[in-house]
Amino acid sequence: MTFLITGATGRTGAGIVRHLRAAGENVRVLVRDSDKARKTFDDLRGVEIVAGAFNDEAVLSKAFKGVDVAFLALGSSPDQIRLETTIIGGAVKAELPHLVKLSSIATSHDSALFVGRLHAEIEDHLVASGLSHTLLRPASFANNLFYAANSVAAENSWSGAASTGRVAYIDIRDLSEAAALVLRDPALHGKTYDLSGPDAYTFPEIAQLLSRILGHEITYIPVSPAERRSALLRNGISEWFAELLLSLETSAEAGQIGAVTTTLKELLGHDPRTVEEFLIENAARFS
Numbered sequence: 108m109t110f111l112i113t114g115a116t117g118r119t120g121a122g123i124v125r126h127l128r129a130a131g132e133n134v135r136v137l138v139r140d141s142d143k144a145r146k147t148f149d150d151l152r153g154v155e156i157v158a159g160a161f162n163d164e165a166v167l168s169k170a171f172k173g174v175d176v177a178f179l180a181l182g183s184s185p186d187q188i189r190l191e192t193t194i195i196g197g198a199v200k201a202e203l204p205h206l207v208k209l210s211s212i213a214t215s216h217d218s219a220l221f222v223g224r225l226h227a228e229i230e231d232h233l234v235a236s237g238l239s240h241t242l243l244r245p246a247s248f249a250n251n252l253f254y255a256a257n258s259v260a261a262e263n264s265w266s267g268a269a270s271t272g273r274v275a276y277i278d279i280r281d282l283s284e285a286a287a288l289v290l291r292d293p294a295l296h297g298k299t300y301d302l303s304g305p306d307a308y309t310f311p312e313i314a315q316l317l318s319r320i321l322g323h324e325i326t327y328i329p330v331s332p333a334e335r336r337s338a339l340l341r342n343g344i345s346e347w348f349a350e351l352l353l354s355l356e357t358s359a360e361a362g363q364i365g366a367v368t369t370t371l372k373e374l375l376g377h378d379p380r381t382v383e384e385f386l387i388e389n390a391a392r393f394s
Contacts, residue, residue: 109133110290111170111177113161113194116140116147118250119180119209122283123290128153130291137161137170137194161190167197174201176290180209183222185347192232205239205296207289212244212275212301213363220358221351242299243286246364249276249304249385251355252313259317259393263325266338267310269356270329273365274310275303278380285374300370304379307365310356316383320390332357 110127114120115136127134128151138144141158148154159166161181171177179194181187191208198206210230213223233240258265282302289295308316314327330338332353339349358364371379386393 108175108291109135109173111135111137111174113137113178114180114182116143117180117182118279119283119286120178121147122280123178123287124148124154125151126284126287127290130287132291135170135174137166162193164197164200167194168201171198171201171203174203176205176207176296177203178207178209178286178290183225183351187225188228191229195229195233195236195238199236199238203238205241205293206233207241207243207286207296208233209286210242210244212246212303212366213358214244218358219354219361219363221354223358223363239297241289241296243282243289244299244301245277245282246275246303246366247277247355247359248282249278249380249382252276252382252386253389253392254352254355256392259325263323264314264328266328266330266335267356268330268332268335268353269310269360270327271309272356272359272362273307274359275307275365275367276382276385277302277304277371278385281371281375281379285371288374295374300374301366301368302371302374303366303368305367305372305381307367308382310359313382313386316386317393320383320386321394325393 110132112120112124115124115138124134135155136144137157141156144156157170181190210226211223213220214226215223216227218224255265310327314325317325336349336353339352
C-alpha cells in the first residue's frame, strides 16, 4: 500500500512516517516546506515529498494520486478548519479509499476544549463528504506540560486554572506508533478510537511528581480563568492561542480530558508510557 501523511514534519506525523518506513511501507508526505521535510527525514530512504500549499488543487491531486490510505493532521491554527476541509475535498476528488484523521477526545461543538470545537467542525465536513474514515481522538499530549517548564525552572512553580481536574496525558510517541498500526490494518478502519495514557493526574499531582523527580518543592498555584487569560495575554500570546492554552485547563476542570481508556494499550500490544516516565526523561526542561 501507499500512504500519504499530512503534517509530516510535526511530532506526530514524523513519528508515523518512521514507523511506516520501518515496516517497509511506501510513504509520501504532503508538506509546505520541502527543505524542512528533507532535514526531518534525511536518514530515511523511500520517503516521497510533495510540497506546496495545502489549498492548491494541483498539489493535492499530485499528493493523493495512487494513495491507499492518508493521515490528516495539521497543527492547530486559525486556518485549521479551512485547510483540513480543503484537504478532505481533495481526497474526495481523488477518490481516496480511506482517511485517518487525528482529532481530540473532547470533540464536540460545545466542548470546553478549544481544539475540540475546531475538530467538531472538521468532523462534520468529513462525515458529510461520504469519505471512508477513521478517527483518532487522543487526550492531551504530555508535551503540553512543557508550557509550564520555564516557570517551573525559574520560580519552582506555575499557575493555572485547573486545581482539581484530571488529564489523561498521552505520549506523542505512543500515539504515532498506534496511528501507524491503524493506518496499516484495514481491519482497524472505520472506527473512532478514544486514546489516553495509562493514568490521569491533576496539576497539583503533577507538581508533586516534579518535586520528587527534581528533588525540591514545585508548587501549582490555582488562579481563575480570567486571571490566567490575562497572564497569557501579558506575556505577548495572541488572543487565539491564549484561548487554546486556557482551554487545556478549563476542559480538565470540566472533566472532559481525564478519562483513562485501555484502547492505546490494546492497539500497541504493550503498556503506554506514563507521565512519570515522560517527566523523568525531560527533567532538564524543568530545571
